[in-house]
Amino acid sequence: MSSARARTNRVLGLAPVWLLIGGLLLAPLLLVVAIAFTEQGAYGGVDWTFSGAAFVSLLYNVDFDGTASVEWSYVQIFLTSAALAGATTAICLLVGFPVAYFISRQPPSRRSVLMLLVAIPFWTDLLVRIYAWMIILGNDGLIASALSALGAGWLYRNILFTPKAILLGMTYNYLPLMILPLCSSLEKLDGRLIEAAADLYASRWSRMKDVIIPLTAPGIAAGCMLVFIPAVGDFVTPTIIGGGKTLLFGNLVALQFGSAHNWPFGAAIAVVMLLLIGCAGTLPLLIRRRLGRVA
Amino acid sequence: MAASEVKRSGGAPAHDSAPRRPVRALLAPDRYRGFGVWFGFVVVFLYAPIVTLVVYSFNDGDMIGMWRGVSLRWYQATLADGSVRKALANTLIVALFATLIAVSVATAAAVAIVRGAGRFERLSERLIALPLAIPEIVLAIATLMLFALIDLGSSITTLVLAHAVFCTPFAFMPIRTALAQISVSMEEAARDLYCTPAECFRLVTLPLLAPGIVAGAMLSLVMSIDDFITSYILSGPGNTTVPVYIFSMIRQGVTPQINALSSLLFGLSLLLVAGFWFSSRRS
Numbered sequence: 001m002s003s004a005r006a007r008t009n010r011v012l013g014l015a016p017v018w019l020l021i022g023g024l025l026l027a028p029l030l031l032v033v034a035i036a037f038t039e040q041g042a043y044g045g046v047d048w049t050f051s052g053a054a055f056v057s058l059l060y061n062v063d064f065d066g067t068a069s070v071e072w073s074y075v076q077i078f079l080t081s082a083a084l085a086g087a088t089t090a091i092c093l094l095v096g097f098p099v100a101y102f103i104s105r106q107p108p109s110r111r112s113v114l115m116l117l118v119a120i121p122f123w124t125d126l127l128v129r130i131y132a133w134m135i136i137l138g139n140d141g142l143i144a145s146a147l148s149a150l151g152a153g154w155l156y157r158n159i160l161f162t163p164k165a166i167l168l169g170m171t172y173n174y175l176p177l178m179i180l181p182l183c184s185s186l187e188k189l190d191g192r193l194i195e196a197a198a199d200l201y202a203s204r205w206s207r208m209k210d211v212i213i214p215l216t217a218p219g220i221a222a223g224c225m226l227v228f229i230p231a232v233g234d235f236v237t238p239t240i241i242g243g244g245k246t247l248l249f250g251n252l253v254a255l256q257f258g259s260a261h262n263w264p265f266g267a268a269i270a271v272v273m274l275l276l277i278g279c280a281g282t283l284p285l286l287i288r289r290r291l292g293r294v295a
Numbered sequence: 296m297a298a299s300e301v302k303r304s305g306g307a308p309a310h311d312s313a314p315r316r317p318v319r320a321l322l323a324p325d326r327y328r329g330f331g332v333w334f335g336f337v338v339v340f341l342y343a344p345i346v347t348l349v350v351y352s353f354n355d356g357d358m359i360g361m362w363r364g365v366s367l368r369w370y371q372a373t374l375a376d377g378s379v380r381k382a383l384a385n386t387l388i389v390a391l392f393a394t395l396i397a398v399s400v401a402t403a404a405a406v407a408i409v410r411g412a413g414r415f416e417r418l419s420e421r422l423i424a425l426p427l428a429i430p431e432i433v434l435a436i437a438t439l440m441l442f443a444l445i446d447l448g449s450s451i452t453t454l455v456l457a458h459a460v461f462c463t464p465f466a467f468m469p470i471r472t473a474l475a476q477i478s479v480s481m482e483e484a485a486r487d488l489y490c491t492p493a494e495c496f497r498l499v500t501l502p503l504l505a506p507g508i509v510a511g512a513m514l515s516l517v518m519s520i521d522d523f524i525t526s527y528i529l530s531g532p533g534n535t536t537v538p539v540y541i542f543s544m545i546r547q548g549v550t551p552q553i554n555a556l557s558s559l560l561f562g563l564s565l566l567l568v569a570g571f572w573f574s575s576r577r578s
Binding site: 226 | 324325326327329330331333334337338340341342343344345347348351358396399400401403404406407408410411413415416419422423425426427428429430431432433434436437438439440441444456457459460463492517520521523524528538541542545549553554557560561564565567568572
């Protein structure tokens with residue numbers, strides 16, 4: 001078969017992907033950016049004139065007489081979302097790294113079973129997983145019932161419908177997304193390098209700090225991004241076990257396409273969210289460059 | 296556990312006469328004390344809520360925290376509910392068609408990407424991974440706006456298309472892995488024996504790829520069935536899926552019926568994951 005023919009076949013093979021993901025992901029995303037720079041129509045739709053009003057209203061509250069005052073509530077929601085997603089990522093890394101390391105040092109047959117064990121909760125419906133925590137945490141939930149049955153009901157502190165519950169729920173949801181990429185990165189790590197470090201009198205801590213962690217940095221970065229991206233857009237966890245009391249980015253976006261019906265504003269928030277993720281995505285690169293300079 | 300962590304190879308074998316060294320000194324250089332125990336804790340943490348949910352779905356009582364004996368009454372009540380059955384049917388239809396699209400698209404792309412290594416192929420591979428790099432809520436509202444702009448109302452079809460987008464990367468990964476393991480020499484041998492490219496694909500590549508395709512289909516089905524965010528944003532009144540239905544139930548308060556429906560959904564996911572596991576082992 002001629003190479004030109006093979007080339008045509010390859011392009012034909014890739015055409016459906018470009019049609020599907022290009023048409024239903026790239027095109028809509030461009031549309032979001034476009035709509036973010038329009039004005040809200042009189043009947044809730046979009047008025048196609050160029051305007052930065054949606055972005056301005058993220059920061060300023062413009063009155064009818066034209067005076068503007070700084071609107072802190074959206075900044076606060078932005079910071080809360082970023083902080084919760086960042087904290088979730090950090091906790092998942094701390095909790096998940098030892099787990100992934102342990103799995104990666106097992107014989108291959110056992111390793112795949114253990115990875116499946118970690119993956120199953122991830123393959124369960126997000127809503128079901130969060131709802132399960134409601135049964136455990138609530139005022140008449142399992143922990144409360146168990147403690148009061150033991151006569152220690154006073155020990156119980158209800159964290160349901162607080163930011164703590166959101167953090168717990170998000171950590172629970174996204175932990176497998178941290179462990180699995182860490183595992184695949186760690187299992188490629190050559191054990192002889194660790195032995196060599198040990199032979200050269202590196203302490204166990206130094207082996208971890210100077211050998212294992214730098215060599216698995218790409219896996220760590222991948223895991224952090226995989227956790228951070230859904231965490232920053234999560235609106236299910238804050239709605240259900242946050243009781244809807246803590247508004248996050250995702251809630252704000254969903255609101256604009258529901259009851260608030262302000263498309264340009266919703267699109268502007270979505271654009272800010274994508275920018276935040278873009279910034280967070282370059283962070284691992286910067287850190288690696290710093291580390292590379294040190295080493 | 297401790298025994299497996301003890302270094303067995305290397306160095307002189309320990310003799311009985313040798314003074315007993317503390318276990319700590321025998322730990323292999325790549326092992327860390329306590330990581331195994333930590334793993335156990337984390338697995339308990341991951342499974343405790345799900346196990347609780349499933350156990351309490353068999354609870355006879357009306358209260359969540361009180362155990363009143365085993366019964367299937369909540370399952371009966373759930374499955375007798377017409378709107379639940381409708382939601383279940385919608386979920387399965389959307390999942391099947393989205394998977395059909397995702398698997399076809401992913402298979403064609405995988406063949407092109409694995410067998411060619413040009414710039415366009417690398418770019419396409421990035422494109423396939425893109426749905427994973429964007430928060431689902433952003434993608435969902437973007438799709439909603441596009442559909443609204445071209446006057447496509449909410450229907451099962453729009454839901455299928457939206458699901459197909461985020462199912463594609465999950466279908467692609469196992470298919471790509473399976474294809475990379477198939478030696479090119481098999482296809483070359485077929486061509487030497489005067490197979491046309493189409494025959495070669497149908498008679499050689501596809502049968503060898505089948506376990507990978509099944510694995511990809513299973514992952515895609517799970518992703519679609521368990522999806523909440525996209526379905527919530529895009530589904531209209533007539534085409535609710537099970538997760539969206541559960542959400543509306545939760546907002547009305549915690550009832551044992553939610554446990555039963557959630558457990559059914561979990562069982563379905565588990566079945567599909569098992570299917571993925573066995574088909575990916577075969578490939």
